[in-house]
Amino acid sequence: MGTSTLFLKCALFVIVPENIFSYLNRHRIVNDINPIQLDLIADHGTNTIFVQLLFLRETTFHQVRWRNLAFECPCIFFDLTMSCRPFAFHPSIHRTGYLRHKKAYQDPVQLAANIGIKAAGADGVSLQDKVVVVTGANSGLGKEVATYAAAKGAKLYMLCRSEQRAQQAKDEIVKATSNSNIHVVLADVSELSQVKSAVQQIQSAETHVDALVCNAGVLLNDFTKTSEGREVTFVAHLLGGSYLLSQLLLPQLKAAPSGRVVFVTSGGMYNYKLPPWDVVTTADESKYNGVDAYAYAKRGQVLLAERLAETIPEVMWVTVHPGWADTPAVDDAFGDAKKYLKPLRDPWEGAEGVTWLLGADKDTLENGSLYLDRKTQPKHIAGPFFSEGSFTKNTAKDVDEMMEKLKEAAGV
Numbered sequence: 206m207g208t209s210t211l212f213l214k215c216a217l218f219v220i221v222p223e224n225i226f227s228y229l230n231r232h233r234i235v236n237d238i239n240p241i242q243l244d245l246i247a248d249h250g251t252n253t254i255f256v257q258l259l260f261l262r263e264t265t266f267h268q269v270r271w272r273n274l275a276f277e278c279p280c281i282f283f284d285l286t287m288s289c290r291p292f293a294f295h296p297s298i299h300r301t302g303y304l305r306h307k308k309a310y311q312d313p314v315q316l317a318a319n320i321g322i323k324a325a326g327a328d329g330v331s332l333q334d335k336v337v338v339v340t341g342a343n344s345g346l347g348k349e350v351a352t353y354a355a356a357k358g359a360k361l362y363m364l365c366r367s368e369q370r371a372q373q374a375k376d377e378i379v380k381a382t383s384n385s386n387i388h389v390v391l392a393d394v395s396e397l398s399q400v401k402s403a404v405q406q407i408q409s410a411e412t413h414v415d416a417l418v419c420n421a422g423v424l425l426n427d428f429t430k431t432s433e434g435r436e437v438t439f440v441a442h443l444l445g446g447s448y449l450l451s452q453l454l455l456p457q458l459k460a461a462p463s464g465r466v467v468f469v470t471s472g473g474m475y476n477y478k479l480p481p482w483d484v485v486t487t488a489d490e491s492k493y494n495g496v497d498a499y500a501y502a503k504r505g506q507v508l509l510a511e512r513l514a515e516t517i518p519e520v521m522w523v524t525v526h527p528g529w530a531d532t533p534a535v536d537d538a539f540g541d542a543k544k545y546l547k548p549l550r551d552p553w554e555g556a557e558g559v560t561w562l563l564g565a566d567k568d569t570l571e572n573g574s575l576y577l578d579r580k581t582q583p584k585h586i587a588g589p590f591f592s593e594g595s596f597t598k599n600t601a602k603d604v605d606e607m608m609e610k611l612k613e614a615a616g617v
C-alpha cells in the first residue's frame with residue numbers, strides 16, 4: 206500500500222468516556238455505534254470511505270472483540286479514557302491484500318504449490334539438491350510450503366508430531382509432486398527432548414540444511430502444559446519450535462551455501478511488545494490469555510530473527526507473516542467468529558510469500574527482516590497515524606535478556 210493510500214484510507218477511532226459520550230450523543234454531536242455496526246464497517250465501510258472518524262462509547266469499545274474484526278485499512282485508536290494509547294491493525298492481510306500485492310510482483314507467481322520446475326505456470330524456481338525442513342508440514346500453510354519444496358525438487362523433511370497425519374500428508378505430497386525424496390521426522394516441538402532427537406535424526410543424514418521453516422504452532426484458548434512443565438504456546442512457537450531447533454541445526458545451516466531460517470510469525474504481534482519473561486512464559490497460570498500468549502511468542506520470533514541476523518549473519522534469519530489464511534488453526538482458534546476475518550486467503554495464498562523466501566536469492570533478502578507477500582514490512586505500527594511509535598518496542602537490554610533466558614531454558 207503506497208503512503209498516500211495509507212493516509213487516505215484509514216479509520217480513526219476515538220474512544221470516549223461513557224458520561225461524555227452520553228452527553229455528546231444526547232446533543233446529537235456524535236452517533237452511537239454498536240458492535241454489530243462495527244462488524245459492517247470493518248467488512249465494508251472502511252473500504253469505501255477514505256478517512257472515517259468514528260466515536261465509540263467506552264463500553265462499546267470493551268464489548269467488541271477487536272482482534273476478530275478484519276479491517277482492510279489501518280485503524281488508529283485514540284483512547285480518551287486511558288492515556289491516548291494508539292493501537293493499529295496491519296492492513297493488507299486479507300485475501301484482497303494478497304491479490305493487490307500479487308499484481309505488483311516483479312517475478313512470476315504460481316497459482317498452486319504443486320507446480321513442478323518446468324511445468325506450465327511455474328515460477329522458475331528450482332530447489333534441486335537443496336535440503337528443506339518444514340515443521341507442522343502436514344496441515345495448512347506448512348503443508349503448502351512442503352508441497353512447494355517437493356515440487357521444486359528439494360529433499361524434504363516434514364517435522365510433524367502425529368505419525369498418522371504426517372504419513373497421510375506425505376503420501377498426498379508425493380502424489381501431487383512425484384517427488385519421493387520426502388522424510389517424516391516425528392517431534393512435538395513444544396517438547397525440547399523431542400526437538401533434540403528430531404535434530405539428531407536429521408544430522409545423522411545431512412551435512413547441510415538449506416532452509417528451515419519454523420511454521421508449527423497453535424493458538425490455544427486454554428492454558429496447557431507440556432510434559433516438561435512449560436506452557437505450550439511459548440515453547441511450540443518460540444523456545445522449542447524456533448530457538449532450539451534453529452540453534453541445534455546451526456552447523457548444517459552454516460554448511461549450506463545460502464542457509465536460511467524462516468520463522469512464520471503473525472500480525473497478531475503488532476499490538477504487543479515482548480513483556481517480562483514470567484509473562485511470556487505464563488508463570489502464573491491464572492493470568493493466562495491464549496491470544497496474548499500467542500502474540501508474545503510471535504513478537505519473540507521477530508526479535509529473535511533480528512538478533513540472530515546480527516550475531517550469526519552467515520545464516521539468513523527472517524520472519525514472515527502469512528496474512529489471514531483459511532486453515533484448520535483459524536477454525537480451531539476462532540470458531541464462528543472466523544466470519545469476521547473474511548475475506549481469508551486460501552492456504553496457498555497465505556503460504557506463497559513463505560515459499561518465495563525459500564527460492565529468493567539470498568542477496569536480495571534483508572537479514573533479520575519481517576516479510577509479507579515478498580516485501581519487507583515495518584515491525585511496529587502502533588504509533589499515531591500508523592507510524593512505528595514506541596508502544597511495541599523492546600530495548601536492546603530486553604532482547605539480551607530474552608536471548609539469555611532462551612539459552613538457559615533450552616540448555617544449549
Ligand SMILES: NC(=O)c1ccc[n+]([C@@H]2O[C@H](COP(=O)([O-])OP(=O)(O)OC[C@H]3O[C@@H](n4cnc5c(N)ncnc54)[C@H](OP(=O)(O)O)[C@@H]3O)[C@@H](O)[C@H]2O)c1
Nearest residue numbers: 341344345346366393394395420421422471529530532534
Ligand atoms: N492461518 C493464519 O491465518 C495464520 C496467520 C498468522 C500466522 N499463522 C501461523 O502459521 C503457522 C501455521 O498455521 P496454520 O494456519 O497453517 O495452522 P494449521 O493448519 O493448524 O497447521 C499447524 C501445523 O502445526 C503443527 N503443530 C502445532 N503444534 C505443534 C507442535 N507442538 N509440534 C509439532 N507440530 C505442531 C500442526 O500439527 P497437527 O496437525 O498435528 O496439529 C499442523 O501441522 C502457525 O505458526 C501460525 O501461528 C497462521
